[in-house]
Amino acid sequence: MVNDxxxxxxxxxxxxxxxxxxxxxxxxxSFLEHLEELRERMIRALVxxxxxxxxxxxxxxxxxxxxxxxxxxxYQELSIAQQLTNVTIMAEQLExxxxxxxxxxxxxxxxxxxxxxxxxxxxxGGARVMATHPIESLIAxxxxxxxxxxxxxxxxxxxxxxxxxxxxxxxxxxxAVLPLILSAWVCFIGGGIFAYFIVxxxxxxxxxTMTPEGVVNMWSLKEYLNFTTHFLLAFCIIFQEPVVxxxxxxxxxxxxxxxxxxxxxxxxxxxxxxxxxTPPDPISQTMCSIPLCLxxxxxxxxxxxxxxxxxISG
Numbered sequence: 628m629v630n631d632x633x634x635x636x637x638x639x640x641x642x643x644x645x646x647x648x649x650x651x652x653x654x655x656x657s658f659l660e661h662l663e664e665l666r667e668r669m670i671r672a673l674v675x676x677x678x679x680x681x682x683x684x685x686x687x688x689x690x691x692x693x694x695x696x697x698x699x700x701x702y703q704e705l706s707i708a709q710q711l712t713n714v715t716i717m718a719e720q721l722e723x724x725x726x727x728x729x730x731x732x733x734x735x736x737x738x739x740x741x742x743x744x745x746x747x748x749x750x751x752g753g754a755r756v757m758a759t760h761p762i763e764s765l766i767a768x769x770x771x772x773x774x775x776x777x778x779x780x781x782x783x784x785x786x787x788x789x790x791x792x793x794x795x796x797x798x799x800x801x802x803a804v805l806p807l808i809l810s811a812w813v814c815f816i817g818g819g820i821f822a823y824f825i826v827x828x829x830x831x832x833x834x835x836t837m838t839p840e841g842v843v844n845m846w847s848l849k850e851y852l853n854f855t856t857h858f859l860l861a862f863c864i865i866f867q868e869p870v871v872x873x874x875x876x877x878x879x880x881x882x883x884x885x886x887x888x889x890x891x892x893x894x895x896x897x898x899x900x901x902x903x904x905t906p907p908d909p910i911s912q913t914m915c916s917i918p919l920c921l922x923x924x925x926x927x928x929x930x931x932x933x934x935x936x937x938x939i940s941g
Contacts, residue, residue, distance in 0.1 A: 668787040675783035680776030687768035690775055694855055697828040698846075699753045699835045754835045754844030756851050767848050774856065781812065803877065811870045818866030819859045826905065826914050827858060833906040861904045865919060872926035876933050883931040886923075893923050 683690065758764045777784075785808070793801055838844050875881045886893075901916035 664791060668791045672780075672784045672787040675780040675787075676776055679780035680772050683775040683779060684768065684772035687772045690771045691767060691852075694771070694852065695756060697823070697831050698756065698851075699828075699832045754831070754838075754846055756846045756848050758848045760849070763847070763849050767852055770852060778816075785812070807870060807874065810873075811867060814866045814868075814870055815863045818863040821866070821918065822859050822862035826862070826911055827855070829908070829911050829914065830858070830906045833908045833911065858904075862915075865900065865904070866922065868919065868922045869926045869929060872923075873929050873933070876930040881930065883927055883934060886927045886930060890923070890927075894920055897923065 758767075760766075789805070789808075796804065835844055872881060872886070876883075897919040898912065898916040901912045901919065905911040905915045
């Protein structure tokens with residue numbers, strides 16, 4: 628090993644480099660100090676989560692209404708005009724009964740036949756949610772409050788986790804990791820919003836229309852919320868595609884050229900994944916698969932930008 632002549636001129640260079648490295652890392656801590664720091668950060672994160680969940684519990688009924696909104700309606704309420712029409716028909720039939728030799732049974736049958744067009748509603752293609760257990764509604768409120776509280780408190784939880792991890796990272800690592808984590812959170816929220824407003828309504832309508840004649844859709848509140856949570860979570864996860872590909876590119880496992888060559892197989896894979904996580908109808912599958920293909924193209928462009936920056940930096 629060849630010694631650097633500068634080391635002979637400056638014997639304190641090694642100590643200075645060590646001090647600079649320690650300063651860049653934010654200093655050093657003992658094992659017990661790390662545990663104490665971790666405990667403090669976890670307590671703060673849990674307190675923030677508890678407060679957020681309590682606030683969300685106050686609005687749990689409104690949150691459940693939002694989750695129930697995509698359900699296709701089964702029973703149509705009669706309008707005021709229809710109700711007045713039925714009352715008028717009944718009054719006319721009763722008035723005619725006085726001057727008619729018809730029996731009471733015949734008059735009732737005439738009233739039913741006359742009002743039946745206004746009373747006709749379609750029972751197919753819709754659904755209703757019901758609670759099948761005395762405490763099912765309370766459990767549903769608690770579950771929705773906890774999930775919503777986690778989303779609401781995420782900025783605080785993320786901040787506490789970041790403040791614990793950041794001192795152990797170099798500045799260049801902090802600059803790379805922070806945007807990646809924020810991008811993952813944005814994609815996570817975006818996937819849930821896309822699923823709720825674009826795909827979920829079509830999925831529920833498809834399931835409701837598959838009900839045979841004579842069968843009424845009465846879904847359990849607990850099972851519906853579980854299905855909704857899993858459905859939205861699946862979209863939140865698959866929308867992490869650009870983040871995962873970017874991470875693989877940063878560590879050198881994929882390149883933009885390799886991604887372009889793999890594009891035909893990726894398209895088939897996206898449509899297969901869309902067929903798995905959505906109902907077996909072409910509309911829902913297409914609405915899920917096309918965004919995945921667009922995210923794949925976006926990932927290629929992001930990887931290309933990363934490669935250019937690496938070439939410039941040397």
